[in-house]
Amino acid sequence: MVVMIRSEASQEKIEHLKKWLSDKELIVREFQGQEQCVLGLIGNTNCVDKDMLKSLDIVESVSDMTETFKASNRKMHPEDSVLEMPYGRGAMIGGGNFALIAGPCSVESREQITFVAKEVQAAGANFLRGGAFKPRTSPYDFQGMGSAGLELLLEARAATGLPIVTELMYLHNLDEFLQKEIDVIQIGARNTQNYDLLKELGKCTKVPILLKRGLAGTIKELLMSAEYIMANGNENVILCERGIRTYEQDYARNTLDLSAVPILKSLTHLPVIVDPSHATGRADLVPSMTLAAVAAGADGIIVEVHNDPANALCDGAQSLTPANFATLVKKIEKLREVLA
Amino acid sequence: MVVMIRSEASQEKIEHLKKWLSDKELIVREFQGQEQCVLGLIGNTNCVDKDMLKSLDIVESVSDMTETFKASNRKMHPEDSVLEMPYGRGAMIGGGNFALIAGPCSVESREQITFVAKEVQAAGANFLRGGAFKPRTSPYDFQGMGSAGLELLLEARAATGLPIVTELMYLHNLDEFLQKEIDVIQIGARNTQNYDLLKELGKCTKVPILLKRGLAGTIKELLMSAEYIMANGNENVILCERGIRTYEQDYARNTLDLSAVPILKSLTHLPVIVDPSHATGRADLVPSMTLAAVAAGADGIIVEVHNDPANALCDGAQSLTPANFATLVKKIEKLREVLA
């Protein structure tokens, strides 16, 4: 740890601080610059509250040289993680195994989910997504079909063999998710820092967790949330960039931060996927943003595909039609060949 | 609800949409502008998914004329809410009752919390704050004293009679908080959209909930989170502005959004307080930001006050010393007199 002292700090206060640090059994080395003094701390710096240090009036800044990311850190684990699905349904994610996760935003009916599942499978998807529990900003909005929706997902899985990805919102549903052998448990952007949930996902299961970046979450926070799961015992985490909240709100719901893909890939061995549907909120932007995500090096994408091709109302929805999706998959495949 | 149609929309698609809306038993009125068609919808518009409508290719925008905030809405409840403490410890919040909530960030020891409690009471505080369960971005950081810390808070309460405000992080601790008669349950910025927790706080208790704005939460989201608690049965919610995440990160931890105070006061009857300590992260900014919050019309403030006046290291910490706090309270009182 390196502590920069403000130039106006009195020698007395600096000595006071050095003594306090030495008392914590740290070795303190002083470097006197032309204008400023710097203290280098050697030893177990966990005993020092970095925020407290920073807030001292004589301290200008504190730099931590130890790694804040441990389990997820690529330095500790240089190879890409490859996650295998736990219930023998085959698909893998990471290390060259591209995840093509597709399906409707919400499960609406047996016909709908089974129809879409078959369509996306035919187009090349290797995972089926679909929401049974929906996080809604308003308590007065539709909250999803719940357990009945999960059952319909199981039926669609049985019909196609596709492993399923669905969101867990409430801790009390975790048992149900495990009993129903949900293949990948998704944690939504509002729960990225719900440490209660994250800890239990670490303790109770080895099922892969698809962890979305927070609504305005930093890259660091996303990794630290992954650490909450991993430090508690479940190393199978998939990170998902899904757009961040910025001042630009006129033409897309969020700003898709594609540089997060290579940045995360350099920091961690975990797979990194992208959700262009929620990021943009506009179906017409999904194909170009999907291809950009692939070019940026993503390990997979999760896109919304909706049925109802006969209903003209769906033309412009956030979701792609199965036909649009099939066209997109062909382009993804060509792109991946070229980039390989 | 008013739906603006894009100028290039075909008449056929507009008719298709009008029929679809009529089928939902809505009255559809068409207004044909010079360049654009607008549809006005009358009836129960809850049956229509606004997001879906917006995403149609022929739709430019959708405006909802119904109120999204219900229980918290000042229109439905023009008078300021006045919240009484449930366990007979006297202090009230709202409607002219100013909340002066002070105490250390974390409970550290019996001596510390009791000492600070007495000091802030002597200075004029009417609530004691102190964290027993601490939300930390990293799983490797100190997570607070937990239940032992709660016990120490009870002792400090017994010694002073001050009602206590402390953060609930985990649902499984709610019973303990209720049994220990915690006077005000604080929900931190990372849990503002933890709907699981919010619902239970609505169902299981009438204890006042101090709800902090999310790390990068909108004013709308804060109110909708209050709705989650209120719609489930607990109308005693206190809103708290605590700084928002912006691009400006060089000199303060967050950007304190004081205009949120008059905006919230115009939208809702709930009390609105301000946390200048977490917003700025710098003790030297706390006094001026506290006074600004009072001038902006806040119903109270929650500030960090730490003991340890003998330790010179604390000069510049995020927390005020008891002496600084006492000086600040005198200024607050003068300010409130003048503004009354």
Place this chain on the structure above:
Amino acid sequence: MVVMIRSEASQEKIEHLKKWLSDKELIVREFQGQEQCVLGLIGNTNCVDKDMLKSLDIVESVSDMTETFKASNRKMHPEDSVLEMPYGRGAMIGGGNFALIAGPCSVESREQITFVAKEVQAAGANFLRGGAFKPRTSPYDFQGMGSAGLELLLEARAATGLPIVTELMYLHNLDEFLQKEIDVIQIGARNTQNYDLLKELGKCTKVPILLKRGLAGTIKELLMSAEYIMANGNENVILCERGIRTYEQDYARNTLDLSAVPILKSLTHLPVIVDPSHATGRADLVPSMTLAAVAAGADGIIVEVHNDPANALCDGAQSLTPANFATLVKKIEKLREVLA
């Protein structure tokens, strides 16, 4: 124009407003919803100050149905613009003509700029970039070589035939830029709303203007700045996404907003290019972000390539080496083939 009236507005005030609007020779149509009144205005709404209307206490919102973008609007000009270089140096931008603009951040010496020019040309670049006038946040920092740097760029152009792209910072240098037949005049992010400069670029020349998005500029503002140039007579504008300012500042200088590419392409016929070097500030992120920009549909890229391959210090700089650039160009070409 559509004006939404607040539900609590008195009938008297609404009538007052309607009269005021009618007096401006607008036809006012009233639509009475269940909860709210809406006014539709037909006629020349330019005579009404939209901001003033919005700020009336009885007005909830105002929607403008007329197009704010005129000259740049794709609706008025559905085909992609193709910009030809004015001085007969051949390269074109837009409508399938991909711009590969490369070169050093700053012109440093004759050897440097001529060496890099030849290297990037050999790798496939069709434009040479290089800064002679550098915008610096601090007045105490190096401000570029100035006119001497321009001369060196002309020499590099003479040696290679590559058209040159360089930044104009000051109005008083415009004559010099025109006399020296600078092929593309770049306007930097700090000058995107320097209307003085934009107007003159519209009046005095037909040379293509490479207009960068502001430091925290919206897509609308970028287009309106293009309008300032176009409305004054110069339709040859190239838009450039170069990263926006967001709360995420730990791993890259800015957040590259690649969804701006398809959004801009849908709104305007002007060419849209991407600057991954300034957006990220990290050479290791430039290749993946360049490929992502191509996949997102950009009409070109502008990247920093620096000489000095012998100096190991340059490994990780923001600039690519000529060799890295050559490798990248090959990938871009393959990608463009596949996406065609």
Place this chain on the structure above:
Amino acid sequence: MVVMIRSEASQEKIEHLKKWLSDKELIVREFQGQEQCVLGLIGNTNCVDKDMLKSLDIVESVSDMTETFKASNRKMHPEDSVLEMPYGRGAMIGGGNFALIAGPCSVESREQITFVAKEVQAAGANFLRGGAFKPRTSPYDFQGMGSAGLELLLEARAATGLPIVTELMYLHNLDEFLQKEIDVIQIGARNTQNYDLLKELGKCTKVPILLKRGLAGTIKELLMSAEYIMANGNENVILCERGIRTYEQDYARNTLDLSAVPILKSLTHLPVIVDPSHATGRADLVPSMTLAAVAAGADGIIVEVHNDPANALCDGAQSLTPANFATLVKKIEKLREVLA
């Protein structure tokens, strides 16, 4: 300057860097931490490009210990600057002299500006504001009355004796501003980094410059822009917080960053004022935000006051009525007494 080396850097590269730095006549001191090496540089570090250093692959971060702010720095000039108006019209700003700047957004007519000038003077204003040249995002919007508006301002000044504050947009108008003895020249948010303009304002005049923070400008950038003026010869700069661009856009135009006031006051000796009218865009928020600005320690405020009390349409406009303003001034005065 302190350079943190990445833990994985090879010794060879570190030696290479040390040699390169020594060759620049810097003294290089090495501090070897447990996990990381740190280099301290002593001497004239201006010869090193900090950005280049940062981008080296072996460098983790670079901290500059020299002061980036020079002329504006409070360390060099501990006393508050007190700015006197240059043309003998009396009012001062800074060091306890509170600036109460009021007037309409735009000059509209002789009657309007003279009427408002008299009203705000009677209420206690000591400066008159009014825009003759208006910066507009769109080239198709009204751009102000121009020189004719300036003339009307002069008449209002003659009628009241109030010094005037008005915006300079274009360099070519500077002579006119100086000839007409404009008392305070305002530089708007879009021109905060128009270095061309800033340099000339430094070279050509000693008239006080009211410099607004950029649309999404940092505190550092605002100070550096002041340096551009001061380093070129004009030390009379007034800084103005006017709201910043954030994700919160539903209820106010910008987010007023009041913590910028005490932060700027600690960093610089220049006066700091606040513009609550442009920050919020809502007249109903102006009084509370004005009082909050005063409580935060501002040296003045600049608010919009509009005539037209007879026209009911103006009730809710961004501007205060003269009567509202007079009420507000009384509160400001009381507040200042209490805070003194």
